[in-house]
Amino acid sequence: MNKQTFLSQVIMTFLMAATMSGLLGLIFSGGPSLEWLASWPRQFAIAWPLAFLLTMVAWPTSTALTNAILRPRAGSAAAPATESPRADDAV
Template structure:
C-alpha cells in the first residue's frame, strides 16, 4: 500500500480535479456558454473543493476496500 502522505496528496489532486470538472460541467448545463457561467464557476468550485476533499477521505478508503473484495 502507498504511504499516507502520498494518499493525502493524491486525494487533494483528485478532489480538486473532480470538483473543477463537476462544477464546470453542471454549471455549464444550467447556464450555457455565457459570461454568467464563467463568473459563477469559480465560486462554485471554491465551495465544492473542500467538500469533495472531506468526502473523498471517507469514500476513498471505502471504495478501495470494495474494489479489493471484488478483485480477490
C-alpha cells in the same frame, strides 16, 4: 494515510471539482456566458472542500470493496501461467 494517498486525493478532488462544477454550471446556465464564467469560481470553491471531505470518508470503503472484488475466491484460484517452451530449450 500516507503522503502519496493524501496528495493524490487533493489533486484528484481538485480536478474533479473543477471539471464537474464547470460543466454542470455550463449545462444548467444554458451555455457559455459571462454569468456562467462569473459564478464558476464560487461553485468550485464550494465543491472542492466538499469533494475532499467526502473522499476522506469514501476512500476506505472504496478500497475495501475493491479488495473484496479482486480477492481470489477459495477453490477458484487460477492456474499459474506457464511459458510456452522455446525451441532452444529442447535438448
